[in-house]
Amino acid sequence: MSARLVSRLRDVVGDAHVLTDADVRAGYETDWLRKWHGTACCVVRPATASEVAAVLVECSAASVAVVPQGGNTGLVGGSVPRGGEVVLSMQRFTALGAVDGAAHQVTAGAGVTIESLQRHARAAGLDFAVDWGARATATVGGAVNTNAGGSRVVRFGTMRAQVMGLQAVFADGSVVTQLDGLPKETAGPSLAGLLVGSEGTLAVVTAVRLRLVPWYRETAAALVACDSLAQAVGLLPRLRALASLDAVELLLPEALSLACHALDVAPPLDPASAAAFVMVDCAAHDDPQGELAELLIDERGVLAVGAQRELLYRIRDHVTIAIGARGMPLKLDVAVPVHRLDELMAQVRALVANLAPTAQLVAFGHLAEGNVHVNVLGAGEAEASLRDGVLGAAIALGGTISAEHGIGIAKADWLERLKGPAAVAVMRAVKQSLDPHGMLNPGVLLT
Ligand SMILES: Cc1cc2nc3c(=O)[nH]c(=O)nc-3n(C[C@H](O)[C@H](O)[C@H](O)COP(=O)(O)OP(=O)(O)OC[C@H]3O[C@@H](n4cnc5c(N)ncnc54)[C@H](O)[C@@H]3O)c2cc1C
Structure with a gap:
């Protein structure tokens, strides 16, 4: 079956863009942290929305799931295969439209890196608002799907606040294009709003209309x-x-x-x-x-x-x-109402001292949002109980288990404890109606 699928995919995107060689696939099969790894059926690299649609139709017919991948800098294991899926790399979607100086907007392909987008905006005297350390590799499509945050959220909000519209391909191959960038339109729920933060589980984003900000x-x-x-x-x-x-x-x-x-x-x-x-x-x-x-x-x-x-x-x-250079940390991305940050960190320190006294705690984050990245090096066998302790503490303090990295596969088992059964049932209903056969990123976000 997989040989037949590979041959069909070659017909869709061309031989050069279906990667089956184990050495070539390797970089797409392991995440940035080198924590999550799986073997892909193949890596396919489409260049247009209609190619993505045809890939999804072929994968659906072959009952092989798809893992969308941008820059593969995600930190929750959502961008790499778990076993046997097709990795859909969006790296060839690098088109950048002309900057619209009147609207302060631009249309970017999903595979455009944040750094290229910033450079493009600055060449026109404007800037892109969202910025973080992985800017040279992380892509627009990945940032939309994780609702990336970074350092400037205090001024401009997260990725959600930058998205004026998008183009997306759904599991059945239908393509929806909403790239007009109208700042005002009240005509039903926002499709872009639904897809931001959906971690590749509802659709493949191919292009995004983005707000630009002044370049200070x-x-x-x-x-x-x-x-x-x-x-x-x-x-x-x-x-x-x-x-x-x-x-x-x-x-x-x-x-x-x-x-x-x-x-x-x-x-x-x-x-x-x-x-x-x-x-x-x-x-x-x-x-x-x-x-x-x-x-x-x-x-x-x-x-x-x-x-x-x-x-x-x-x-x-x-x-x-x-x-990362010191070892593979337990990495958590929690946030609490900022006035409770002190309480959270006191609890985190106590957990580390009790459960893994020889481990090293390295914490940093985005203060204005009460968002702290808790990293524990050398937690050993205490890793699972530490993770549960920190996530539980964040929820108990009125916070979240994912401020900006997403849920991925790393925290899918915690989603219901965070959101409650009713909210997760709504998410499942949306997933079921848009992707009834579970083709897109199974195991990510929803278990
Ligand atoms: C050094 C470092 C620092 C970081 N700092 C921050 C930070 O400060 N703030 C922050 O928010 N994040 C941070 N991150 C995490 C990461 O960079 C972001 O989550 C980023 O948005 C991921 O983008 P990507 O293109 O690499 O996506 P990937 O890692 O490839 O994918 C991430 C998720 O999005 C899905 N996806 C990707 N592209 C598409 C698409 N076109 N359509 C549908 N689904 C898609 C994937 O399936 C996956 O679930 C950091 C990472 C590193 C390595």
């Missing part, structure tokens, strides 16, 4: 040392009053120290000198240094402009990479 070229950052997490949270009202506020990131001492060590740079502040570090970034048309410097009159910290600011970002972006 004048920038200044600061790293503020805080004696407690509560003090860090206490900075937020003053930070939010800054008109140029662009990012408020949290680095706990272990994260600052690990990233600086991996980059072989001197930490801008001694990691041992504080309980938490807040990286504040400001961007505006006029130099924001003055307003940021005023903040520092009352706080302990350093102002960073030009190369110094770039270094702060390099350090911040490098934390995930530095953790």
